[in-house]
Amino acid sequence: MQKDNTNKNISFDTNVSVDCVILGFDGESLKVLLSRQSDENPSEKYNDLKLPGRLLHAYEDPDDAAYDIINQLTGTSHHYVRQFRAFGSPDRIKNPKDVLWLENAIKQKIGRIVTIAYLSLVRINNRTHRTFAGHDATWYKVSELPELAFDHSHIISEVLKELEGISTLQPQLLFEMLPAKFTLLQMRLLHEQIVGHKVDVRNFSKLALKKPYIVPLQEWEQGVAHRAARYYKFKAAKAKK
Amino acid sequence: MQKDNTNKNISFDTNVSVDCVILGFDGESLKVLLSRQSDENPSEKYNDLKLPGRLLHAYEDPDDAAYDIINQLTGTSHHYVRQFRAFGSPDRIKNPKDVLWLENAIKQKIGRIVTIAYLSLVRINNRTHRTFAGHDATWYKVSELPELAFDHSHIISEVLKELEGISTLQPQLLFEMLPAKFTLLQMRLLHEQIVGHKVDVRNFSKLALKKPYIVPLQEWEQGVAHRAARYYKFKAAKAKK
DNA sequence: CCAAAAGTGTTAAAGTTACACCCATGT
DNA sequence: ACATGGGTGTAACTTTAACACTTTTGG
Numbered sequence: 135m136q137k138d139n140t141n142k143n144i145s146f147d148t149n150v151s152v153d154c155v156i157l158g159f160d161g162e163s164l165k166v167l168l169s170r171q172s173d174e175n176p177s178e179k180y181n182d183l184k185l186p187g188r189l190l191h192a193y194e195d196p197d198d199a200a201y202d203i204i205n206q207l208t209g210t211s212h213h214y215v216r217q218f219r220a221f222g223s224p225d226r227i228k229n230p231k232d233v234l235w236l237e238n239a240i241k242q243k244i245g246r247i248v249t250i251a252y253l254s255l256v257r258i259n260n261r262t263h264r265t266f267a268g269h270d271a272t273w274y275k276v277s278e279l280p281e282l283a284f285d286h287s288h289i290i291s292e293v294l295k296e297l298e299g300i301s302t303l304q305p306q307l308l309f310e311m312l313p314a315k316f317t318l319l320q321m322r323l324l325h326e327q328i329v330g331h332k333v334d335v336r337n338f339s340k341l342a343l344k345k346p347y348i349v350p351l352q353e354w355e356q357g358v359a360h361r362a363a364r365y366y367k368f369k370a371a372k373a374k375k
Numbered sequence: 376m377q378k379d380n381t382n383k384n385i386s387f388d389t390n391v392s393v394d395c396v397i398l399g400f401d402g403e404s405l406k407v408l409l410s411r412q413s414d415e416n417p418s419e420k421y422n423d424l425k426l427p428g429r430l431l432h433a434y435e436d437p438d439d440a441a442y443d444i445i446n447q448l449t450g451t452s453h454h455y456v457r458q459f460r461a462f463g464s465p466d467r468i469k470n471p472k473d474v475l476w477l478e479n480a481i482k483q484k485i486g487r488i489v490t491i492a493y494l495s496l497v498r499i500n501n502r503t504h505r506t507f508a509g510h511d512a513t514w515y516k517v518s519e520l521p522e523l524a525f526d527h528s529h530i531i532s533e534v535l536k537e538l539e540g541i542s543t544l545q546p547q548l549l550f551e552m553l554p555a556k557f558t559l560l561q562m563r564l565l566h567e568q569i570v571g572h573k574v575d576v577r578n579f580s581k582l583a584l585k586k587p588y589i590v591p592l593q594e595w596e597q598g599v600a601h602r603a604a605r606y607y608k609f610k611a612a613k614a615k616k
Numbered sequence: 617c618c619a620a621a622a623g624t625g626t627t628a629a630a631g632t633t634a635c636a637c638c639c640a641t642g643t
Numbered sequence: 644a645c646a647t648g649g650g651t652g653t654a655a656c657t658t659t660a661a662c663a664c665t666t667t668t669g670g
Contacts (some may be wrong), residue, residue, distance in 0.1 A: 218460075219459075220460070223437075249488070290520065318650090336636095361648065362649080560622085581624090599621080599667045602623080603667075604622060
């Protein structure tokens with residue numbers, strides 16, 4: 135925001151969008167919520183699978199837009215949501231399929247779009263398979279992602295690196311993705327998928343049970359073909375050390 | 376980037392800028408480079424002290440804009456530069472002084488400006504007091520910042536929190552701010568100012584001298600009124616473990 | 617010889633790693 | 644009885660935290 139002598143070059147026509155990397159854990163795999171246009175006859179003309187997002191409205195706060203999108207998709211508003219980073223390279227929209235899709239969707243020539251990516255950690259439940267502004271939203275395993283539109287694959291991989299940092303600096307945040315009652319196995323699977331390698335079962339349990347914010351319940355798995363695992367819950371109040 | 380049924384509301388007039396939080400260390404204090412319009416008769420009409428930055432040009436990559444700004448100000452291009460986060464709240468530009476300044480600087484009514492903040496760590500030298508597009512750039516102690524325009528104070532404080540995380544996850548990055556030859560005291564002062572508390576001298580030295588990338592030189596301080604401190608240098612090659 | 621900062625070591629406590637066997641349950 | 648995953652302990656090692664005196668140099 136500095137004075138510039140050549141105003142004619144300034145890009146007053148740049149558009150700003152918000153795209154949300156909504157992560158969840160279904161008890162087995164780390165997943166991301168992607169949206170696909172719910173056409174009756176899906177065409178091959180454009181890459182249809184995307185991060186849920188949209189252009190900002192005039193004077194809309196990007197944070198508000200992200201909350202809106204995430205609340206619409208998940209049906210509740212009690213999720214961890216945080217702005218991650220902006221992606222604004224002019225050639226993030228260079229694939230002809232994507233250009234075609236944009237012009238069709240926005241009904242207007244688009245110069246370029248700077249997107250602000252958000253990271254959200256949510257608890258997967260049946261409400262989170264939803265229709266969203268003419269799109270179906272579905273959970274995909276982050277380890278088996280198909281090709282996505284724009285630079286959305288890149289955005290997701292950057293967010294996943296960030297998540298690794300989060301798992302060491304703010305490990306309590308990961309409980310946003312676990313069910314209200316979870317087993318040690320579930321905790322460990324989530325952790326392993328985030329850090330990208332297996333961890334020792336005994337050491338992991340020892341560590342977990344030492345945390346004041348992980349509290350054991352008098353409740354065990356039902357009807358499993360092996361010794362039933364105990365359930366635990368997360369007690370946020372005990373998190374502050 | 377989702378299809379939206381009401382295109383009329385979309386903010387095609389949103390502007391995007393880049394603002395740079397350029398941090399350095401002068402041997403005593405952590406500092407940030409701020410710019411002030413170099414008017415002969417500085418007025419009281421607007422908050423003149425700002426982060427260096429400017430609006431994006433058409434189709435300009437925000438990363439490129441940040442590199443340009445930082446290279447112009449520092450005279451070299453060998454700095455650590457990283458995008459930090461976008462700031463896009465509509466009321467980040469609400470102070471009447473700031474609005475006045477913007478309209479004067481840009482010669483045009485401004486809807487709102489989403490800024491992409493960059494974080495850069497640089498080595499302070501005499502080249503980094505420079506004139507930049509009609510502005511003087513000067514180093515300010517981050518512990519004694521005056522009032523800044525827009526939400527720039529807020530942006531700096533968010534970057535400083537990030538820097539604390541960097542100091543644990545990527546401690547080698549801090550050497551970008553230290554001189555080529557530095558003493559243990561300088562390292563420690565920088566570290567203390569980043570984490571916000573004093574650290575034990577003996578433990579700090581022990582830790583530092585254990586790192587393979589901190590190598591002692593056969594060189595000591597000159598002409599100090601006490602035992603001379605040894606100089607060390609940073610050897611990046613040994614950093615990858 | 618005084619002031620000022622540099623440099624240096626030990627111990628206790630806490631945390632981390634590596635590693636293997638028996639238990640509970642359903643089929 | 645067997646297959647499946649659940650649950651548990653110990654010892655070596657590494658890391659961290661607390662703590663105080665002697666050395667060098669210039670004035």
